Amino acid sequence: MVKERKGKQKTTLGGAGDVRGRAFADMLGSILETACGIYIVPEELQIRFSVALVGDMSRDTLGTVLDELPVAATIALNEELGERGVFLTDAPTASALVAAVSSREPDAERTLSEEDINVLHDVFGPIVHAFSAACEETIGRPFGTIENIELSDPVSRERIAGQLPEALSRATISVTIGKDASGKMAFILPVNLMEVLAETATLPQESSGSSGPKAQTYEHVELKQSKVASAKPHELRETSMENIDLILDIQLKLTARLGQVEMPVGEIMELAPGSVIDIDRLVDEPVELVVNDRLIARGEIVVVQENFGIRITEIISPKDRIKSLR
Incomplete structure (x- = not known):
């Protein structure tokens, strides 16, 4: 009381x-x-x-x-x-x-x-x-x-x-x-x-x-x-x-992000099988690894048996991780 x-x-x-x-x-x-x-x-x-x-x-x-x-x-x-x-x-x-x-x-x-x-x-x-x-x-x-x-x-x-x-x-x-x-x-x-x-x-x-x-x-x-x-x-x-x-046992979702692009709603509505979207990223550029939408690393796509995998090539510094939020 x-x-x-x-x-x-x-x-x-x-x-x-x-x-x-x-x-x-x-x-x-x-x-x-x-x-x-x-x-x-x-x-x-x-x-x-x-x-x-x-x-x-x-x-x-x-x-x-x-x-x-x-x-x-x-x-x-x-x-x-x-x-x-x-x-x-x-x-x-x-x-x-x-x-x-x-x-x-x-x-x-x-x-x-x-x-x-x-x-x-x-x-x-x-x-x-x-x-x-x-x-x-x-x-x-x-x-x-x-x-x-x-x-x-x-x-x-x-x-x-x-x-x-x-x-x-x-x-x-x-x-x-x-x-x-x-x-x-x-x-x-x-x-x-x-x-x-x-x-x-x-x-x-x-x-x-x-x-x-x-x-x-x-x-x-x-x-x-x-x-x-x-x-x-x-x-x-x-x-x-x-x-x-x-x-260490807390589960987090790790996502490999190939790229992203902004499109008008009209173009999105017109998408159909066979449509090609030009992503603003070069072929040899690394993919981004994000956790809860926070960029933590970059890597290159590899083949692991019959699956795709990511070979880490760069770990993002704490300062750059913060910048990625902005």
């Missing part, structure tokens, strides 16, 4: 609520550490997250948070975990994260563009993948998928709020890029999801001798930073290789 007061917010949880909150925060720290290991960014732009606070959140507070953090990634959750959650951040933090995954220096004067919103899939995607790996491992269910990312306005904020369940939990995340503290994010999730994940974590034993569970009141639930927040660059790289194992 959440009590709204002026000044700092206090959350009162019965029994082991405080312990569950800390258990969830510890698990969330591990999830975010895994996500940091997925990002392919220059060493000087390493992205680090640390859990600042967790707790229940009232519907009244939700409106204020949506106003403060208008960049929203709506998550369609597995139906057994709830209908929807939302990851939030502000425009400056989003812009800095986009710059990092695009391998360019952050520009404080740059406004968040539609192209930047598209690149945010590469920011929130690893977090969702890390959540999914944790949920699969601990509770045997997938987490969910990104439904939409947008820079919300008052109308869309009302829509987002209406899609969320009544009982909500909130985790506030500090974001650091390179050596600079760059901003914050907030994860708004159903309370039952936090409780399920917390119950799977190792909980500290409660002191004996008490006659029964007592209500615990805590202010913000101040938490230690996750290990990734204080890790050195070489430690991050070693951790990354360990954490990447958690997502």
